[in-house]
Amino acid sequence: MTTYHVQIKVMPLKDLLDPQGKAVLGGLHNLGLNGISDVRIGKHITLQIEAESELSAKTKAEEACKKLLANPVMEFYEIEMVQG
Amino acid sequence: MTTYHVQIKVMPLKDLLDPQGKAVLGGLHNLGLNGISDVRIGKHITLQIEAESELSAKTKAEEACKKLLANPVMEFYEIEMVQG
Known part of the structure; x- marks a missing residue:
C-alpha cells in the first residue's frame, strides 16, 4: 500500500454567478x-489516500467528490495526484 | 497590457487543527x-489580472492575498500564474 497525496479543487460552475x-x-x-x-471562489481540499495503485487512489478521490465534496448542480471539481 | 490568469490556494496552516x-x-x-x-480544507480563488508583465501581475496577486484573501495568523497561500 502506498500513500498518495491528492489535491482537489471544487469551483462554482462557469455559467453560475458567484456572489462570494x-x-x-x-x-x-x-x-x-x-x-x-472575474474573481471566483471555491474550495481547495488536500487529502491522503492509502491505496495499491495511483489509479485506485484516483478512483477513491472521484468517489469522495461525487458523494460528498462537490455538488454537481453548482460545482465542478478537478483532482490532481501529487508525487509523494 | 496583458491579462494573466491567476490561481490562488489558501489553506489552514499545517500546525493548526482544521475542524472542517x-x-x-x-x-x-x-x-x-x-x-x-489528513483531510484539510481551504479556499481556491481564481482571478484575472491585467498588468504589463507577469511580475507585476504576481505582485498584485501577493498584495491581494496579504490585504484581503488570506489571514496570515491562520492560513498560508500559494499563487500560481496560468498561461493564457
Missing part, C-alpha cells in the same frame, strides 16, 4: 487594487 | 470510504 467572488472583487477595488476582474 | 477537514473525514468514513486521512 463578486463581494471579494468589490473589496479588492475598495482597497485600491485595480486591474483585477 | 476533520468533519469531512468523518463523513467520508461514514460513507464507507476508507484509507483516507
